Amino acid sequence: MSTPKFKNPIVRWIDYRLPIFSFLDHEMHEYPTPKNLNYWWNFGSLAGLMLVIMIVSGIVLAMHYTPHVSMAFNSVEHIMRDVNYGWLIRYIHMNGGSMFFIVVYIHIFRGLYYGSYKKPRELLWMIGVVILLLMMATAFMGYVLPWGQMSFWGATVITNLFSAIPIVGKYIVSWLWGGFSIDNPTLNRFFSLHYLLPFVIVGVVVLHVLALHKHGSNNPLGIDTKGPQDSIPFHPYYTVKDYFGVGVFLIFYAALVFFSPNFFGEPDNYIPANPMATPTHIVPEWYFLPFYAILRAVPDIWFIEAKLGGVIAMFGSILLLFVLPWLDHSPVRSARFRPTYKWFFWILLVDCLVLGWVGANPPDALFHGVPFVVIGRIATAWYFIHFLIVLPLLGFFEKPRPLPTSISEPVLKGGGKLAGATAKPMEKA
Amino acid sequence: MAESLQASAGAGHGPGAHGEGTRRDFLFLATGAVAAIGVVSLAWPFIDQMNPSADTLALSTTEIDISHVEVGQAITVLWRGKPVFVRHRTPEEIKEAEAVNVADLRDPQTDAQRVQKPEWLVMVGVCTHLGCVPLGQKPSDPKGEFGGWFCPCHGSQYDTSGRIRKGPAPRNLEIPAYTFETDTLLLVGAEAKKS
Numbered sequence: 323m324s325t326p327k328f329k330n331p332i333v334r335w336i337d338y339r340l341p342i343f344s345f346l347d348h349e350m351h352e353y354p355t356p357k358n359l360n361y362w363w364n365f366g367s368l369a370g371l372m373l374v375i376m377i378v379s380g381i382v383l384a385m386h387y388t389p390h391v392s393m394a395f396n397s398v399e400h401i402m403r404d405v406n407y408g409w410l411i412r413y414i415h416m417n418g419g420s421m422f423f424i425v426v427y428i429h430i431f432r433g434l435y436y437g438s439y440k441k442p443r444e445l446l447w448m449i450g451v452v453i454l455l456l457m458m459a460t461a462f463m464g465y466v467l468p469w470g471q472m473s474f475w476g477a478t479v480i481t482n483l484f485s486a487i488p489i490v491g492k493y494i495v496s497w498l499w500g501g502f503s504i505d506n507p508t509l510n511r512f513f514s515l516h517y518l519l520p521f522v523i524v525g526v527v528v529l530h531v532l533a534l535h536k537h538g539s540n541n542p543l544g545i546d547t548k549g550p551q552d553s554i555p556f557h558p559y560y561t562v563k564d565y566f567g568v569g570v571f572l573i574f575y576a577a578l579v580f581f582s583p584n585f586f587g588e589p590d591n592y593i594p595a596n597p598m599a600t601p602t603h604i605v606p607e608w609y610f611l612p613f614y615a616i617l618r619a620v621p622d623i624w625f626i627e628a629k630l631g632g633v634i635a636m637f638g639s640i641l642l643l644f645v646l647p648w649l650d651h652s653p654v655r656s657a658r659f660r661p662t663y664k665w666f667f668w669i670l671l672v673d674c675l676v677l678g679w680v681g682a683n684p685p686d687a688l689f690h691g692v693p694f695v696v697i698g699r700i701a702t703a704w705y706f707i708h709f710l711i712v713l714p715l716l717g718f719f720e721k722p723r724p725l726p727t728s729i730s731e732p733v734l735k736g737g738g739k740l741a742g743a744t745a746k747p748m749e750k751a
Numbered sequence: 752m753a754e755s756l757q758a759s760a761g762a763g764h765g766p767g768a769h770g771e772g773t774r775r776d777f778l779f780l781a782t783g784a785v786a787a788i789g790v791v792s793l794a795w796p797f798i799d800q801m802n803p804s805a806d807t808l809a810l811s812t813t814e815i816d817i818s819h820v821e822v823g824q825a826i827t828v829l830w831r832g833k834p835v836f837v838r839h840r841t842p843e844e845i846k847e848a849e850a851v852n853v854a855d856l857r858d859p860q861t862d863a864q865r866v867q868k869p870e871w872l873v874m875v876g877v878c879t880h881l882g883c884v885p886l887g888q889k890p891s892d893p894k895g896e897f898g899g900w901f902c903p904c905h906g907s908q909y910d911t912s913g914r915i916r917k918g919p920a921p922r923n924l925e926i927p928a929y930t931f932e933t934d935t936l937l938l939v940g941a942e943a944k945k946s
Contacts, residue, residue, distance in 0.1 A: 378797070382797060382800055385800070385801065386800070386804075400804070400806065403805065403806075404804040404805040404806040404807075405800055405804045405805075406796070406799040406800050406802050406804060406805075407795075407796030407797075407799055407800050408800060408804070410796050411796060411797065411800060565782075
C-alpha cells in the first residue's frame with residue numbers, strides 16, 4: 323500500500339479514515355474468482371438483484387396499500403387502477419416473487435450439482451438455507467396481503483399446520499392469528515413482518531457473501547484454485563458476465579410482467595376474501611407446490627397421525643438441507659467427476675418437479691388410474707431416500723473419476739497431462 | 752494481467768491507435784447508454800407513483816350550491832382538503848374594497864381582479880403566511896381592522912377583498928380557479944377538469 327490505490331484525492335482522504343473504497347475494490351474488483359465459472363454461477367448475483375427489486379417495488383406498494391380487512395382488497399385494486407403506474411409496480415412485485423424463487427432454486431440446484439456445500443463452504447450453504455426459509459416466510463405472508471380468496475384460505479391452511487403440534491398446537495395457532503381465525507390482527511402482523519423480513523434477508527445475505535468471499539467461489543471442476551494462474555479478477559470479467567446475464571434475465575422477467583402478468587397467479591385471488599366459503603381447489607403459489615405435495619403425502623404412521631406426519635415431513639424436507647454437507651461425505655465436489663451421483667442428481671431434480679406437479683393437482687384425482695396421492699408418496703419417499711440413504715452410501719461406494727490437477731489444466735490441454743507447465747503462461751502478469 | 756489481456760483483446764485496432772476509439776470502447780459506451788436509458792425510463796414510474804392518483808384527481812373539483820347564501824353571509828366548503836371561503840358581500844363591503852388605493856398594498860390587486868361577480872368573493876381560506884385558517888367567516892369572529900379576515904396564528908389582517916393589509920403574510924388570500932355553472936352553482940377547481 324505504499325503507492326496510493328486511488329487517484330481521486332477525496333476518495334483517498336475518505337479511504338484513509340473509512341476504508342470503504344478499499345473494501346469495495348477488494349471484494350468487487352480485484353476479488354480473485356476461478357476463471358472457469360459457467361453461466362450457472364450467474365444466479366447468485368441475479369438473486370441479489372431480485373432482492374433489491376422486491377424491496378424497492380415493495381416499499382412503493384406499501385405507500386398505497388391499506389392493511390385492513392375491509393380495505394386491503396380494494397387498496398390493491400386502487401393500486402392497479404388509480405395509482406400512476408401502480409399496475410406496473412404491482413406486477414413487477416407479484417411476478418418478482420416467482421422470479422426470485424426461480425433464480426434461487428436454480429442457484430440451489432447448481433450448488434447441489436457442483437457440491438458447493440462441501441468443506442470449507444458448509445456454513446455458506448447453511449446460511450443459504452436460512453435465506454430460503456426467510457424467503458418462504460416472506461413470500462407466504464406477502465401472498466396474504468391482497469386479501470383475496472387464495473390469500474385467506476392459503477393463510478388458513480398454512481397457519482393450521484401448527485395445530486398439528488401435540489398439546490400446544492392450538493395455542494400457537496391462536497397466537498399466530500391473534501384471534502380465533504385469520505382476521506384483521508393476522509393481516510396487520512403479516513404486513514408488518516412482510517415489510518421487516520426482507521431487511522433481515524439483506525443482513526443474512528451479507529453474511530452469505532462474507533462466508534463466500536472467505537474461500538471464494540466453488541467452480542464447475544470443484545477443485546480448489548492452486549494459485550493466481552487459476553483465477554481472474556472479479557471486475558471486469560465477472561461483472562461483465564453477470565451484467566450480460568442480467569440483460570437476458572430482465573428480458574424474460576419483463577416479458578412476463580408485460581405480456582402475461584397473471585401467468586403464475588390464481589384467478590381466485592381476484593375474489594375478495596370470504597371466511598364463509600372455501601374455493602373448491604386451494605393451491606399455494608407454484609414455488610411451494612413440492613412442499614405442499616409432501617405435506618399431503620404422509621399417511622398415518624404408527625402413533626403419528628397423518629396431519630402431524632405431513633408437517634414434520636414438509637419442514638424436515640428443508641431442515642434436511644442444513645445437514646447435507648455431512649450426509650454427502652464424498653470428498654469430490656463436482657458431479658462431473660462423480661459418475662453415479664450425477665445420475666442421482668438428475669433423478670432428484672425430476673423428483674422435485676414431480677412433487678410440484680402432484681402438489682398442483684387434487685390428491686384424490688387420478689393420473690391414468692393412479693391417484694396423485696400415491697405418486698406423491700413415492701416421490702416424497704424418494705426425496706428422503708436420496709438425502710438420507712443414497713448420498714451417505716455413495717460416499718462409500720462411488721468411484722470418482724480422476725480430478726484434474728488444476729483449473730488451468732483442462733482449459734489449456736484439453737484435460738490431459740502437463741501439470742507442471744500449466745502455471746507458466748499466465749505468471750508474468 | 753488485466754491490462755495485458757484487455758490490450759491484446761482490443762479488437763481490430765492495435766493498442767497504439769491514437770485518438771481513435773476501439774470497437775471495445777464503442778461497445779462499452781453503447782451498453783452503458785442502453786443501461787442508462789433503461790434505468791431512467793424505469794425510474795419514472797417509481798417517481799410518478801407518488802403524484803396524485805386518478806381517484807384523487809377525480810375528487811379535485813367541488814360543486815358549491817350558493818343559492819341559500821344571503822347577502823352578508825359566508826360559507827366554508829372543503830375543496831382538495833382545504834377550506835374555501837365563499838362570501839356574499841354587502842354593497843358596503845364591495846364599496847370599501849374598491850375604494851382602496853392599490854398602490855398602498857403589499858400585494859397590489861384591484862378588487863375587480865379578485866372577483867368574477869362583485870357580490871361573490873371566492874378564496875382559499877388559508878393564510879399565505881404559514882397556512883392557518885383565518886377567522887372572519889362567522890358573524891361572531893374577529894374580522895381585524897379592515898373588516899375582512901384575521902389570522903389568529905400570527906395576526907395577519909385581510910380586507911373585504913381578502914387582500915393582506917397588516918401582519919406578516921406576504922400575499923393576498925389565493926383565488927382558486929372557479930366558474931359559475933349557473934347563477935347559483937359554483938364549480939371550484941375547474942382547471943383540473945379536462946372537458
